[in-house]
Every structure is written in C-alpha cells, then in structure tokens.
Amino acid sequence: MVSIDGLTALWDRLLDAQPDPPPLLVVLTALVALVVVATRLPWQIARNAVTIAHEGGHALAALLTGRRLHGIRLHSDTSGLTLSAGRPTGPGMILTLLAGYLAPPLVGLAGAWLLAGNRITLLLWVAVALLLAMLVMVRNAFGVLSLVVTGGVVLVVSWYATPQVQAAFAWTGVWFLLLGGVRPVVELQRLRSRGRMPASDADQLAGITPFPAFFWVAVFALANLAVLGTGALLLAGPILTEAGITG
Template sequence: MVAIDELGTLWDKLFSAQPDPPPLLVVVTAAVALAVVSTRLPWRIARNAVTIAHEGGHALAALLTGRRLHGIRLHSDTSGLTLSAGRPTGPGMILTLLAGYVAPSLVGLAGAWLLGGNRITLLLWIAVALLLAMLVMVRNAFGAVSLLATGGVVLAVSWYASPDVQAAFAWTSVWFLLLGGVRPVVELQRLRSRGRMPESDADQLARLTPFPPLFWVALFALVNLLALVVGAALLAGPILADAGLTV
C-alpha cells in the first residue's frame, strides 16, 4: 500500500501542472538565452547542449529508420559524430542526415509545448531520460562526462530546486534550444562558403539527392525558424494571457 501511495505521489508530481510563470520570467529567460547565443564565450560553452541534441537527432533517426546505431562521440570543440550502419543511400540515410541540424529546434519546440501546459517537472524528467538513453551509446570519455554533467544538473534542479528556480531553468533551457538551433545553420553556411566543411550534412545530402547543398541549408534554416516562431508563441502564453489574449 505504501509503495502504491508513493507511486501515486510520484505520478502526481510528474504530470501535474505548475502555476503560470510571471510574464517577467518569460521575458528575462528569453533575454538570457539570446545573450548566451549571441556572445562568443557563453555560446562556446553552452553549445555543447546543442551538439548533444544534434547528435541525438541523428541517433534517433537512425534507429527509427532501421539502421544499426554503433555509437555517438561528443568532442570538446563542440563537434560530434554519430556512427550507424545500413544502406549508404535511400530514405533511411537521408532522414538520418537531415535530423541533426533540425533536432535542437524541434526538441525546443517540444519543450515549449510542455511548458505551454506548465508541465515543468515532466519536461525536466524527460530530458534526464533522454540524456541517460544517449549515455548508453556514447563511445568517448568527454561525451560521457558531458552527458553525465548535463543530466546531473537537470536532475538536481528537478529534484531539489524550488518551483521558481525550476521554472526559470526550464524556460531558459527551452528558449536556448529554440534560439540556439538557428545559429549552427548560419555557421554551417559560413564555413561551407569558405570550403571548410566539404563533408557537412548538407553536402552529404546533396550527394544522395538531386538537390544542392544550399537547398538543404535553407531547409534547415526554414524548419528551425518556424520552430522558433511557434515555440516563442507557446512560451509567450503567460504574457498574452496577462494582456487578455490567447495563443
């Protein structure tokens, strides 16, 4: 009976909705995330979270399309590599390559949807579960440490922090993914224009399809910008509600 009661308490904590955040929190967390994405050193550090989502996108797409996932590597220069086996051409390979650059923004969009329903605890615990799932497939020490550190921070916030701190952390993280998903696409095209990324996802997709690399870069940008717009509308719910409007 005690175990059932504890399970019920955990279920309620996980799926219950928290109160609406104050509109100021939504604005401040957006500003903080934008500052991190826009400035060199903070971006250099925080970009590891974007790389985790990027490689996670490759890995998930590989598994969903029936490819054999061999491992994920995360590097200290914020680059990463996901290795999978299967047909070198065809829809599975195309979707696996396509998933990387759009994954951070789509993860951010999913997070914005959860925060739109004030499911802060659920969002944080899902994040921990996804990071643990990636940890199983990581094949280098820096990648393991990076995932353990990121997961440890998220778990600590979800378990020990006050509701206000959890809200601030969750909104900042989701804003960061939405905004941070756009910058790597810009960086990708800048490096490509200098001939420094001949094996980029866009160039590999161009070799597998009739479309040139610039088409794929533009598609990455379009998906990520749409995710940013929709995610921002979801996150701005408390502001719009305060103004008597709805999303």
C-alpha cells in the same frame, strides 16, 4: 521498498501542473537565452547542449529508419559524430542526415509544448530520461562526462530547486534550444563558403539527392525559423493571457 503512497506521490509530482509563470520571467529567460546564443564565450560553453541534441537527432532517425547505430561521440570542441550502418542512399540516409540540424529546435518545441501546459517537472524528468537513453550509445569519455554532468544538473534542479528556480531553468533551456538551432546553420554556411566543411550534413545530402548543398542549408534555416516562431508563440502564453489576448 517504495510504498504505493510513495509511488502515487511521485507520480502526482511528475504530472501536476505548476502555476503560470509571471510574464516577466518569460521575457527575461528569452533575453538570457538570446544573449548566450549571440555572444562568443557563453555560446562556446552552452553549445554542447545543442551538439547533444544534434547527435541525438541523428541517432534517433537512424534507429527509426532501420539503420544500425554504432555509436555517438561528443568532443570537447562541441563537435560530434554519429556512426550508423545501412544503405548509403535512400530515405533512411536522407532522414538521418536531415535530423541533426533540425533536432535542437524540435526538442525545444516539444519542451515549449510541455511548458505551455505548465508541466515543468515532467519536462525536466523527460530530459533526464533522454540523456540516460543517449548515454548507452556514447563511445568516448568526454561524451559520457558531458551527458552525466548535463543530466546531473537537470536532475538536481528538478528534485531540489524551488518551483521558481525550476521555472526559470526550464524556460531558459527551452528558449536556448529554440534560438540555438538557428546559429549552427549560419555557422555551417559560413564554414562551407570558406571550404572548411566539405563533408557537412548538407554536402552529404547533396551527394545523395538531386539538390545542391545550399538548398539543404536553406531547408535547415527555414525549418528552424518556423519551429522557433511556433515555440515562441507557445512560450508567450502567459504574456498573451496577461494581455487578455487568449483565454
């Protein structure tokens, strides 16, 4: 059995704030994330994390709006599918469709908020908990493998890595989600212009609202850029403090 002292120590470890990271770490992790998002092969590999957040956003919105969630599928080509049942129109369906492209940067923003308070361990454990919660909704083998591997990496870093490694990992991951929310919207519009995504989230939204698909693509883009800017300000806290701009 786990002792009271052990649980207290575990709780303290979870909630304790780590020291401020050096400003150079904030800058370097942002550059690493930007390179991953901007270059082809690293993006193809890391994009799976964006897909996990995208499909998780659809799933959470479906549950919160009272729709019946049938499952999530994650594919090796970094595409995904979330199936839910309910009214084919109305606010619930609109919010469910909206949530996909908005979810990755919003998850990144939540992570930036935790990092602004130096809650690195809490951030990593919350990420593991969310991945485990999503695991029960996945309905294909690659999806299970993807979530288990991703969650396993985060858990190992949170439990065994040094505070410096944890900080670098957490800041890189949050920067990646913030920046990585923009590129899929650009790819979406590029594929739509070529007629290769006739059933995209934007096109489905166009089918159940008075607004055209391009309007919804613009909503995705503007919202994600706004979230990126807000998250960047939160993550830049150590730099601003070093420069004497904040207290």
